[in-house]
Every structure is written in structure tokens, then in C-alpha cells.
Amino acid sequence: MRFVTFKTAGKARLGLVEGDTVADLGSIALIDAIRAGKAGLAQAAKEAAPDAPRLPLDGLTLLPVIPRPGKIICLGLNYAEHAAEGGREKPDYPNFFMRCATSLVASGQAVVRPRVSEQLDFEAELAAVIGRTVPRHVARADALDYVAGYSCFNDVSVRDYQRRTPQWTIGKNFDGTGAFGPAFVTADELPPGAMGLAIASRLNGTVMQSANTRDMIFPVDETIALLSACMTLEAGDVLVMGTPAGVGFARTPPVWMKRGDRIEVEIERVGLLANPVAAE
Structure with missing residues (x-):
């Protein structure tokens, strides 16, 4: 469904x-x-x-698939080639950070380039939606039983603000920077953990990122198991599973989104998330 x-x-x-x-x-x-x-x-x-x-x-x-999730937990550096393009080693543990519901926009709604920065970057990502409360210390083998479905996400980042502090929170939570949608696809429509699906981003029709969800370092089941050691995941919580290589900051010269651009995130069998870019 x-x-x-x-x-x-x-x-x-x-x-x-x-x-x-x-x-x-x-x-x-x-x-x-x-x-x-x-x-x-x-x-x-x-x-x-x-x-x-x-x-x-x-x-x-x-509207965003879930307009106000209880928690939005994101993974950074979850594709080895993306970690390498940023000069990072393949992580031994996920780089978790949080997003706020106030940052979310829907497919078709404008992603907003803030007036305080020109470094607006794109990140194609898979979103997994938790379907019921996950018990603490759940076994990885059981973790996917708690996933209700999946969607597309664009973890749009304001890079200079992201790098102003050791933690990434501020650069990941500007208003109008978390595109989420267009549809919620129930888990039974996709392979377990949404693995083996092509994932890509296109800026003004040009392919910028192209990979496969099987390239994730920490897949959905392992991510849920690791998080359950720390916190309670509840129905409607969203896990944003990291982005492949090809983001704007890693290019020479860097590619930043600007007013009038169109950014698309497409995941095989999940959907096409498309947003214009506007200026604040």
C-alpha cells in the first residue's frame, strides 16, 4: 500500500x-x-x-508524509564512499544526529536557501518509519518487524553552519530543509530493510548521486538494534538512513543549490521526491 x-x-x-x-x-x-x-x-x-x-x-x-514525527534520527557517513569524499574513515559506529519537525517540507514544496548562507547542499536518503514501540535491546534479527514502511528524504544541509560546531545539529535544522515524501510505502511492498534499491539525486536534471541501498554501512535492521540499546523508538519515529557520495560540497568547484533550481531524490520502488529551491 x-x-x-x-x-x-x-x-x-x-x-x-x-x-x-x-x-x-x-x-x-x-x-x-x-x-x-x-x-x-x-x-x-x-x-x-x-x-x-x-x-x-x-x-x-x-504534506510531509508524517508532518510531526516524535523523533527524526539521522545517520551521517552511512555510505563508505560518502565518508571518503569528506575525508572521513568508514565509521565503526553510526554518526547519529537529530532533526526537528519544524525543518520538514513536502514534495513539491520549496526547499529554502537561508539568507545567512549560500552553502545549501543536497543529500538523497531513505527514510524508515517505525510502526510500533521497539523494545530495548531488540535483536537485529527481529528489528525489521518494527518497521511500518519507507519513504524518500532529502537531508538538505547548510554546510557552513554544519561545520561551525563539532556537532551537526544547527546545519541540519534550518526551516525548509528536510524534504520528506511524497508517499509512505508499506514495508511489505519492498525487500526486507528496503535493501537492493537504486537511490539517486538529480539537480536540474543532472545526476549528482547514484548508488544502491545495499551500500549502506549500517542497514535498517542493525541501526534499529543499535538505537534500541540507548532509547525507546516509538510508532511514527523516522530514521533517515544517510546519503551516498556525490554531494555538492565534495565537488570541484562545490555545487550549491540556489533559487530557481529543482532537486529530485528518487529511490527505486519508493518514489520520486521533487522540490524547487527558493530564497528566504
């Missing part, structure tokens, strides 16, 4: 994607359907009765 969160008449709605159309499931929030488990998602889909309104997918005003 494939769901979108969209807005009409100023209100958030949940939609079931059916080809080029979306069945309007009403005002139920995707996070609430996820919290209800597989049965909740199935019930949401069941409510797409033959008489449910169908809307064209093209032209909908989308």
Missing part, C-alpha cells in the same frame, strides 16, 4: 494512492493509522470504498 498526506480546504487528509489517483480517506492522520499496526493501515485502505472521493495525484498539495 502507498499513502500520502495532503491538504485540502486548509485541513490535513490521508490518501491511498491508486495509480494516478488518490482515494480520500478523511482526516485520519497517517501516524495514527501506523500506531494501530498493520490492522490500522489495512483498515485505512479498506475505507477506500468504491464511493470514496478520488482525486488526481498530480496537483494535490502534499
Whole structure:
């Protein structure tokens, strides 16, 4: 199943994607359907009765898949070639950092280049959405049982601010820099852990990043197991799984996004996340 969160008449709605159309499931929030488990998602889909309104997918005003996740936990340097292009060694433990919900934007919504920086960079990433509370110290073999589904993410980074401190938080949390969507794809639609899928970014139609999710150093199951040793993961929490090589800062000369650009993140069988770039 494939769901979108969209807005009409100023209100958030949940939609079931059916080809080029979306069945309007009403005002139920995707996070609430996820919290209800597989049965909740199935019930949401069941409510797409033959008489449910169908809307064209093209032209909908989308919202981030989950507009306000409880936690957004990101991984840095999770592809070896990306670590190398930044002069880093392959990590022995994930470089975790957090994002805030206030940084999120939807597919089709503008990514914002802030007035205080010109160093706006792109990062194509897989997002995994937790489906139910993960017990502490969960076994890696069981970890994927707690994943409800997947989406695309663009971990847009303000590089000079990212490097102002030893921690990356400030450069990863500017408003309008966390593109998330367009759709939530249930885990049963994809290979376990969303492994073996092509992942790419394109800037104004030019391929900038091209890799495969099998190249992740710490895949989804291992990441969940490691995090469960430290914290409670809950339904609706989002794990943003790191980016491949090819980002703008590592190029000669560096490539920074600017007003009027279009940035795309595409993951095989997951979707195409596309955003224009605007100036603050």
C-alpha cells in the first residue's frame, strides 16, 4: 500500500494512492493509522470504498508524509564512499544526529536557501518509519518487524553552519530543509530493510548521486538494534538512513543549490521526491 498526506480546504487528509489517483480517506492522520499496526493501515485502505472521493495525484498539495514525527534520527557517513569524499574513515559506529519537525517540507514544496548562507547542499536518503514501540535491546534479527514502511528524504544541509560546531545539529535544522515524501510505502511492498534499491539525486536534471541501498554501512535492521540499546523508538519515529557520495560540497568547484533550481531524490520502488529551491 502507498499513502500520502495532503491538504485540502486548509485541513490535513490521508490518501491511498491508486495509480494516478488518490482515494480520500478523511482526516485520519497517517501516524495514527501506523500506531494501530498493520490492522490500522489495512483498515485505512479498506475505507477506500468504491464511493470514496478520488482525486488526481498530480496537483494535490502534499504534506510531509508524517508532518510531526516524535523523533527524526539521522545517520551521517552511512555510505563508505560518502565518508571518503569528506575525508572521513568508514565509521565503526553510526554518526547519529537529530532533526526537528519544524525543518520538514513536502514534495513539491520549496526547499529554502537561508539568507545567512549560500552553502545549501543536497543529500538523497531513505527514510524508515517505525510502526510500533521497539523494545530495548531488540535483536537485529527481529528489528525489521518494527518497521511500518519507507519513504524518500532529502537531508538538505547548510554546510557552513554544519561545520561551525563539532556537532551537526544547527546545519541540519534550518526551516525548509528536510524534504520528506511524497508517499509512505508499506514495508511489505519492498525487500526486507528496503535493501537492493537504486537511490539517486538529480539537480536540474543532472545526476549528482547514484548508488544502491545495499551500500549502506549500517542497514535498517542493525541501526534499529543499535538505537534500541540507548532509547525507546516509538510508532511514527523516522530514521533517515544517510546519503551516498556525490554531494555538492565534495565537488570541484562545490555545487550549491540556489533559487530557481529543482532537486529530485528518487529511490527505486519508493518514489520520486521533487522540490524547487527558493530564497528566504
